Amino acid sequence: MPKNNLDSTNDNQSFIDLHLHTTASDGTFSPNQVVKIALELKLKAIAITDHDTVGGIKEALEVAENEPIEVIPGIEFSTEINSVSIHIVGLFVDYHNKELLKLTHEIQNAREIRAKKIIEKINSLDIGPKIDFNDVKNIASGFIGRPHIAEVMIAKGIILTIDEAFEKYLNRGKPAYIPRYKLTPIEAVSFLNNIGAIPILAHPCHISEKIELERLIQELKEAGLVGLEIYYPAHSHEDIDKLQALAKKYDLLESGGSDCHGEINNGTMIGCVAIPYSVLTNIKKRLKQK
Ligand SMILES: [Zn+2]
Ligand SMILES: [Zn+2]
Structure with missing residues:
Protein backbone atom coordinates (compact mmCIF):
# COMPACT_ATOMS: atom_id res chain seq x y z
CA MET A 1 0.00 0.00 0.00
CA LYS A 98 -23.24 17.44 -25.06
CA GLU A 99 -21.23 20.66 -25.23
CA LEU A 100 -18.63 19.18 -22.91
CA LEU A 101 -18.36 15.97 -24.90
CA LYS A 102 -18.06 17.97 -28.11
CA LEU A 103 -15.27 20.07 -26.64
CA THR A 104 -13.28 17.14 -25.24
CA HIS A 105 -13.65 15.35 -28.56
CA GLU A 106 -12.34 18.42 -30.37
CA ILE A 107 -9.36 18.73 -28.05
CA GLN A 108 -8.46 15.07 -28.43
CA ASN A 109 -8.71 15.24 -32.17
CA ALA A 110 -6.91 18.55 -32.37
CA ARG A 111 -3.53 17.05 -33.21
CA GLU A 112 -4.96 15.08 -36.09
CA ILE A 113 -7.02 18.00 -37.31
CA ARG A 114 -3.96 20.25 -37.12
CA ALA A 115 -1.86 17.77 -39.09
CA LYS A 116 -4.57 17.55 -41.76
CA LYS A 117 -4.72 21.34 -42.06
CA ILE A 118 -0.93 21.59 -42.37
CA ILE A 119 -0.94 18.93 -45.10
CA GLU A 120 -3.70 20.80 -46.95
CA LYS A 121 -1.60 23.95 -46.85
CA ILE A 122 1.52 22.18 -48.06
CA ASN A 123 -0.42 20.59 -50.91
CA SER A 124 -1.88 23.96 -51.87
CA LEU A 125 1.63 25.44 -52.13
CA ASP A 126 2.40 23.32 -55.19
CA ILE A 127 5.97 22.59 -54.15
CA GLY A 128 6.11 18.95 -55.19
CA PRO A 129 4.18 15.68 -55.06
CA LYS A 130 1.03 15.76 -52.94
CA ILE A 131 1.23 14.46 -49.38
CA ASP A 132 -1.36 12.05 -48.08
CA PHE A 133 -2.54 12.19 -44.47
CA ASN A 134 -2.37 8.40 -44.22
CA ASP A 135 1.34 8.42 -45.11
CA VAL A 136 1.92 10.71 -42.15
CA LYS A 137 -0.33 8.71 -39.86
CA ASN A 138 1.47 5.48 -40.77
CA ILE A 139 4.86 6.73 -39.63
CA ALA A 140 3.55 8.30 -36.40
CA SER A 141 3.20 5.78 -33.61
CA GLY A 142 0.57 7.57 -31.54
CA PHE A 143 0.56 11.36 -31.43
CA ILE A 144 0.89 12.94 -34.87
CA GLY A 145 3.25 15.90 -34.99
CA ARG A 146 4.94 18.19 -37.46
CA PRO A 147 8.18 16.11 -37.59
CA HIS A 148 6.16 13.26 -39.11
CA ILE A 149 4.90 15.57 -41.83
CA ALA A 150 8.49 16.69 -42.43
CA GLU A 151 9.60 13.06 -42.79
CA VAL A 152 6.99 12.45 -45.49
CA MET A 153 8.10 15.66 -47.23
CA ILE A 154 11.65 14.27 -47.29
CA ALA A 155 10.43 10.90 -48.62
CA LYS A 156 8.60 12.73 -51.42
CA GLY A 157 11.70 14.72 -52.28
CA ILE A 158 10.11 18.07 -51.42
CA ILE A 159 12.85 19.02 -48.98
CA LEU A 160 16.11 17.49 -47.77
CA THR A 161 16.02 17.76 -43.99
CA ILE A 162 13.52 18.11 -41.16
CA ASP A 163 15.07 21.49 -40.28
CA GLU A 164 14.48 22.70 -43.80
CA ALA A 165 10.82 21.68 -43.56
CA PHE A 166 10.42 23.71 -40.38
CA GLU A 167 12.41 26.70 -41.57
CA LYS A 168 10.69 26.98 -44.93
CA TYR A 169 7.15 25.79 -44.20
CA LEU A 170 6.20 24.57 -40.74
CA ASN A 171 7.41 27.15 -38.23
CA ARG A 172 5.26 29.98 -36.93
CA GLY A 173 5.05 32.67 -39.61
CA LYS A 174 5.81 30.21 -42.43
CA PRO A 175 3.28 29.34 -45.17
CA ALA A 176 2.11 25.98 -43.77
CA TYR A 177 1.97 27.00 -40.11
CA ILE A 178 -1.23 26.21 -38.23
CA PRO A 179 -1.46 27.19 -34.57
CA ARG A 180 -2.06 24.55 -31.95
CA TYR A 181 -5.61 24.33 -30.70
CA LYS A 182 -5.67 25.33 -27.03
CA LEU A 183 -8.33 26.88 -24.89
CA THR A 184 -7.38 30.01 -23.01
CA PRO A 185 -7.85 29.81 -19.23
CA ILE A 186 -10.68 32.35 -19.49
CA GLU A 187 -12.45 30.20 -22.08
CA ALA A 188 -12.11 27.11 -19.86
CA VAL A 189 -13.44 28.94 -16.79
CA SER A 190 -16.38 30.43 -18.71
CA PHE A 191 -17.15 27.09 -20.32
CA LEU A 192 -17.22 25.29 -16.98
CA ASN A 193 -19.42 27.99 -15.51
CA ASN A 194 -21.83 27.77 -18.41
ZN1 LIG B 1 -3.60 17.08 -12.82
ZN1 LIG C 1 -2.28 20.09 -13.89
Whole structure:
Protein backbone atom coordinates (compact mmCIF):
# COMPACT_ATOMS: atom_id res chain seq x y z
CA MET A 1 0.00 0.00 0.00
CA PRO A 2 1.38 3.43 -0.82
CA LYS A 3 2.54 5.56 2.04
CA ASN A 4 0.38 8.49 2.90
CA ASN A 5 0.26 11.00 5.66
CA LEU A 6 -3.24 10.14 6.78
CA ASP A 7 -2.05 7.40 9.13
CA SER A 8 -0.96 9.89 11.71
CA THR A 9 -4.08 12.03 11.55
CA ASN A 10 -7.16 11.95 13.68
CA ASP A 11 -9.52 9.10 12.76
CA ASN A 12 -12.52 11.27 13.48
CA GLN A 13 -11.63 13.59 10.65
CA SER A 14 -12.70 12.88 7.10
CA PHE A 15 -10.34 13.55 4.24
CA ILE A 16 -10.78 14.09 0.53
CA ASP A 17 -8.71 14.33 -2.66
CA LEU A 18 -10.13 16.54 -5.40
CA HIS A 19 -7.51 16.09 -8.13
CA LEU A 20 -6.87 12.60 -9.52
CA HIS A 21 -5.92 11.14 -12.88
CA THR A 22 -6.74 7.71 -14.29
CA THR A 23 -5.88 5.65 -17.35
CA ALA A 24 -8.56 7.68 -19.16
CA SER A 25 -5.83 10.32 -19.54
CA ASP A 26 -2.20 9.88 -18.50
CA GLY A 27 -2.61 8.12 -15.15
CA THR A 28 -1.49 4.54 -14.58
CA PHE A 29 -4.36 3.50 -12.26
CA SER A 30 -7.69 2.59 -13.83
CA PRO A 31 -10.73 4.44 -12.45
CA ASN A 32 -11.59 1.19 -10.63
CA GLN A 33 -8.15 1.12 -8.96
CA VAL A 34 -8.33 4.78 -7.98
CA VAL A 35 -11.64 4.23 -6.18
CA LYS A 36 -10.39 1.04 -4.49
CA ILE A 37 -7.23 2.76 -3.22
CA ALA A 38 -9.21 5.75 -1.98
CA LEU A 39 -11.54 3.36 -0.15
CA GLU A 40 -8.58 1.62 1.50
CA LEU A 41 -7.32 5.02 2.58
CA LYS A 42 -10.79 5.75 3.96
CA LEU A 43 -11.09 8.93 1.95
CA LYS A 44 -14.64 10.27 2.05
CA ALA A 45 -14.61 11.91 -1.36
CA ILE A 46 -12.46 11.97 -4.48
CA ALA A 47 -12.71 13.84 -7.76
CA ILE A 48 -11.70 12.23 -11.04
CA THR A 49 -10.08 15.05 -13.01
CA ASP A 50 -8.49 13.59 -16.13
CA HIS A 51 -6.81 15.84 -18.70
CA ASP A 52 -9.35 17.05 -21.25
CA THR A 53 -11.58 13.99 -20.89
CA VAL A 54 -14.44 12.66 -18.77
CA GLY A 55 -13.83 9.12 -20.03
CA GLY A 56 -12.97 7.67 -16.60
CA ILE A 57 -15.92 8.98 -14.65
CA LYS A 58 -18.61 6.41 -15.42
CA GLU A 59 -16.44 3.51 -14.26
CA ALA A 60 -15.41 5.33 -11.08
CA LEU A 61 -19.03 6.13 -10.21
CA GLU A 62 -20.07 2.52 -10.80
CA VAL A 63 -17.31 1.16 -8.56
CA ALA A 64 -18.17 3.68 -5.84
CA GLU A 65 -21.86 2.83 -5.83
CA ASN A 66 -22.91 1.52 -2.38
CA GLU A 67 -19.43 2.25 -1.02
CA PRO A 68 -18.72 4.84 1.67
CA ILE A 69 -17.10 7.28 -0.73
CA GLU A 70 -18.31 10.10 -2.94
CA VAL A 71 -16.94 10.33 -6.47
CA ILE A 72 -17.14 13.82 -7.92
CA PRO A 73 -17.09 14.01 -11.71
CA GLY A 74 -14.38 16.41 -12.84
CA ILE A 75 -11.97 17.34 -15.59
CA GLU A 76 -8.67 19.21 -15.93
CA PHE A 77 -8.40 21.46 -18.97
CA SER A 78 -4.93 22.20 -20.35
CA THR A 79 -5.07 25.82 -21.40
CA GLU A 80 -2.53 28.32 -22.64
CA ILE A 81 -2.03 32.05 -22.63
CA ASN A 82 1.04 33.78 -24.17
CA SER A 83 2.59 30.30 -24.55
CA VAL A 84 2.29 29.71 -20.78
CA SER A 85 0.49 26.56 -19.73
CA ILE A 86 -2.31 26.96 -17.17
CA HIS A 87 -4.51 24.15 -15.89
CA ILE A 88 -8.14 24.63 -14.95
CA VAL A 89 -9.90 21.94 -12.93
CA GLY A 90 -13.67 21.63 -13.18
CA LEU A 91 -15.59 19.91 -10.39
CA PHE A 92 -19.17 18.62 -10.50
CA VAL A 93 -19.20 18.49 -14.27
CA ASP A 94 -22.18 16.92 -15.97
CA TYR A 95 -20.21 14.30 -17.85
CA HIS A 96 -23.12 13.65 -20.21
CA ASN A 97 -23.29 17.30 -21.25
CA LYS A 98 -23.24 17.44 -25.06
CA GLU A 99 -21.23 20.66 -25.23
CA LEU A 100 -18.63 19.18 -22.91
CA LEU A 101 -18.36 15.97 -24.90
CA LYS A 102 -18.06 17.97 -28.11
CA LEU A 103 -15.27 20.07 -26.64
CA THR A 104 -13.28 17.14 -25.24
CA HIS A 105 -13.65 15.35 -28.56
CA GLU A 106 -12.34 18.42 -30.37
CA ILE A 107 -9.36 18.73 -28.05
CA GLN A 108 -8.46 15.07 -28.43
CA ASN A 109 -8.71 15.24 -32.17
CA ALA A 110 -6.91 18.55 -32.37
CA ARG A 111 -3.53 17.05 -33.21
CA GLU A 112 -4.96 15.08 -36.09
CA ILE A 113 -7.02 18.00 -37.31
CA ARG A 114 -3.96 20.25 -37.12
CA ALA A 115 -1.86 17.77 -39.09
CA LYS A 116 -4.57 17.55 -41.76
CA LYS A 117 -4.72 21.34 -42.06
CA ILE A 118 -0.93 21.59 -42.37
CA ILE A 119 -0.94 18.93 -45.10
CA GLU A 120 -3.70 20.80 -46.95
CA LYS A 121 -1.60 23.95 -46.85
CA ILE A 122 1.52 22.18 -48.06
CA ASN A 123 -0.42 20.59 -50.91
CA SER A 124 -1.88 23.96 -51.87
CA LEU A 125 1.63 25.44 -52.13
CA ASP A 126 2.40 23.32 -55.19
CA ILE A 127 5.97 22.59 -54.15
CA GLY A 128 6.11 18.95 -55.19
CA PRO A 129 4.18 15.68 -55.06
CA LYS A 130 1.03 15.76 -52.94
CA ILE A 131 1.23 14.46 -49.38
CA ASP A 132 -1.36 12.05 -48.08
CA PHE A 133 -2.54 12.19 -44.47
CA ASN A 134 -2.37 8.40 -44.22
CA ASP A 135 1.34 8.42 -45.11
CA VAL A 136 1.92 10.71 -42.15
CA LYS A 137 -0.33 8.71 -39.86
CA ASN A 138 1.47 5.48 -40.77
CA ILE A 139 4.86 6.73 -39.63
CA ALA A 140 3.55 8.30 -36.40
CA SER A 141 3.20 5.78 -33.61
CA GLY A 142 0.57 7.57 -31.54
CA PHE A 143 0.56 11.36 -31.43
CA ILE A 144 0.89 12.94 -34.87
CA GLY A 145 3.25 15.90 -34.99
CA ARG A 146 4.94 18.19 -37.46
CA PRO A 147 8.18 16.11 -37.59
CA HIS A 148 6.16 13.26 -39.11
CA ILE A 149 4.90 15.57 -41.83
CA ALA A 150 8.49 16.69 -42.43
CA GLU A 151 9.60 13.06 -42.79
CA VAL A 152 6.99 12.45 -45.49
CA MET A 153 8.10 15.66 -47.23
CA ILE A 154 11.65 14.27 -47.29
CA ALA A 155 10.43 10.90 -48.62
CA LYS A 156 8.60 12.73 -51.42
CA GLY A 157 11.70 14.72 -52.28
CA ILE A 158 10.11 18.07 -51.42
CA ILE A 159 12.85 19.02 -48.98
CA LEU A 160 16.11 17.49 -47.77
CA THR A 161 16.02 17.76 -43.99
CA ILE A 162 13.52 18.11 -41.16
CA ASP A 163 15.07 21.49 -40.28
CA GLU A 164 14.48 22.70 -43.80
CA ALA A 165 10.82 21.68 -43.56
CA PHE A 166 10.42 23.71 -40.38
CA GLU A 167 12.41 26.70 -41.57
CA LYS A 168 10.69 26.98 -44.93
CA TYR A 169 7.15 25.79 -44.20
CA LEU A 170 6.20 24.57 -40.74
CA ASN A 171 7.41 27.15 -38.23
CA ARG A 172 5.26 29.98 -36.93
CA GLY A 173 5.05 32.67 -39.61
CA LYS A 174 5.81 30.21 -42.43
CA PRO A 175 3.28 29.34 -45.17
CA ALA A 176 2.11 25.98 -43.77
CA TYR A 177 1.97 27.00 -40.11
CA ILE A 178 -1.23 26.21 -38.23
CA PRO A 179 -1.46 27.19 -34.57
CA ARG A 180 -2.06 24.55 -31.95
CA TYR A 181 -5.61 24.33 -30.70
CA LYS A 182 -5.67 25.33 -27.03
CA LEU A 183 -8.33 26.88 -24.89
CA THR A 184 -7.38 30.01 -23.01
CA PRO A 185 -7.85 29.81 -19.23
CA ILE A 186 -10.68 32.35 -19.49
CA GLU A 187 -12.45 30.20 -22.08
CA ALA A 188 -12.11 27.11 -19.86
CA VAL A 189 -13.44 28.94 -16.79
CA SER A 190 -16.38 30.43 -18.71
CA PHE A 191 -17.15 27.09 -20.32
CA LEU A 192 -17.22 25.29 -16.98
CA ASN A 193 -19.42 27.99 -15.51
CA ASN A 194 -21.83 27.77 -18.41
CA ILE A 195 -22.31 24.04 -17.92
CA GLY A 196 -22.90 24.52 -14.19
CA ALA A 197 -19.55 23.16 -12.98
CA ILE A 198 -17.13 24.64 -10.43
CA PRO A 199 -13.98 26.07 -12.09
CA ILE A 200 -10.79 25.97 -10.04
CA LEU A 201 -7.32 27.27 -10.88
CA ALA A 202 -5.09 24.20 -10.57
CA HIS A 203 -1.70 24.26 -8.80
CA PRO A 204 -1.35 28.06 -8.98
CA CYS A 205 2.22 27.97 -7.69
CA HIS A 206 3.30 25.89 -10.68
CA ILE A 207 2.40 28.56 -13.19
CA SER A 208 5.33 30.19 -14.95
CA GLU A 209 6.58 33.40 -13.38
CA LYS A 210 6.02 35.03 -16.77
CA ILE A 211 2.41 35.32 -15.62
CA GLU A 212 1.55 37.60 -12.73
CA LEU A 213 -0.53 35.30 -10.53
CA GLU A 214 -2.70 37.92 -8.87
CA ARG A 215 -3.60 39.52 -12.19
CA LEU A 216 -4.47 36.11 -13.64
CA ILE A 217 -6.67 35.38 -10.62
CA GLN A 218 -8.43 38.74 -11.04
CA GLU A 219 -9.11 38.07 -14.72
CA LEU A 220 -10.31 34.53 -14.09
CA LYS A 221 -12.51 35.69 -11.23
CA GLU A 222 -14.23 38.06 -13.65
CA ALA A 223 -14.78 35.09 -15.97
CA GLY A 224 -16.37 33.13 -13.11
CA LEU A 225 -13.53 31.37 -11.29
CA VAL A 226 -14.81 29.83 -8.07
CA GLY A 227 -11.78 28.31 -6.38
CA LEU A 228 -8.03 28.01 -6.01
CA GLU A 229 -6.20 24.72 -5.57
CA ILE A 230 -4.48 25.63 -2.35
CA TYR A 231 -3.68 22.19 -0.91
CA TYR A 232 -1.24 20.55 -3.29
CA PRO A 233 1.81 18.32 -2.71
CA ALA A 234 4.36 20.81 -4.03
CA HIS A 235 2.92 23.84 -2.25
CA SER A 236 5.02 25.07 0.68
CA HIS A 237 3.55 26.62 3.82
CA GLU A 238 4.39 30.02 2.34
CA ASP A 239 2.59 29.12 -0.88
CA ILE A 240 -0.45 28.06 1.10
CA ASP A 241 -0.44 31.28 3.14
CA LYS A 242 -0.10 33.36 -0.01
CA LEU A 243 -2.91 31.50 -1.79
CA GLN A 244 -5.21 31.65 1.22
CA ALA A 245 -4.75 35.42 1.32
CA LEU A 246 -5.55 35.66 -2.40
CA ALA A 247 -8.59 33.41 -1.97
CA LYS A 248 -9.85 35.67 0.81
CA LYS A 249 -9.17 38.84 -1.16
CA TYR A 250 -11.03 37.63 -4.25
CA ASP A 251 -13.75 35.65 -2.47
CA LEU A 252 -12.58 32.31 -3.86
CA LEU A 253 -13.04 28.89 -2.30
CA GLU A 254 -10.24 26.56 -1.30
CA SER A 255 -9.71 23.27 -3.09
CA GLY A 256 -6.94 20.74 -3.22
CA GLY A 257 -5.73 17.34 -4.26
CA SER A 258 -2.75 15.09 -4.81
CA ASP A 259 -2.75 15.26 -8.64
CA CYS A 260 -1.84 11.57 -8.45
CA HIS A 261 -1.03 10.05 -11.84
CA GLY A 262 -0.55 6.54 -10.46
CA GLU A 263 2.67 4.69 -9.94
CA ILE A 264 5.01 6.92 -11.86
CA ASN A 265 8.46 8.10 -10.88
CA ASN A 266 8.42 10.82 -8.25
CA GLY A 267 4.67 10.98 -8.56
CA THR A 268 2.42 11.85 -5.67
CA MET A 269 0.04 9.29 -4.21
CA ILE A 270 -3.72 9.47 -3.73
CA GLY A 271 -4.56 11.15 -0.43
CA CYS A 272 -1.00 12.36 0.21
CA VAL A 273 -2.26 15.81 1.17
CA ALA A 274 -4.60 15.84 4.18
CA ILE A 275 -7.55 17.90 2.98
CA PRO A 276 -10.50 18.13 5.37
CA TYR A 277 -14.00 17.34 4.17
CA SER A 278 -15.09 20.89 5.07
CA VAL A 279 -13.36 22.06 1.86
CA LEU A 280 -15.88 20.03 -0.11
CA THR A 281 -18.79 21.18 2.06
CA ASN A 282 -18.00 24.78 1.09
CA ILE A 283 -17.79 23.88 -2.59
CA LYS A 284 -21.15 22.12 -2.39
CA LYS A 285 -22.71 25.20 -0.77
CA ARG A 286 -21.49 27.30 -3.68
CA LEU A 287 -22.80 24.73 -6.15
CA LYS A 288 -26.30 25.12 -4.70
CA GLN A 289 -26.17 28.87 -5.29
CA LYS A 290 -25.51 28.34 -9.01
ZN1 LIG B 1 -2.28 20.09 -13.89
ZN1 LIG C 1 -3.60 17.08 -12.82
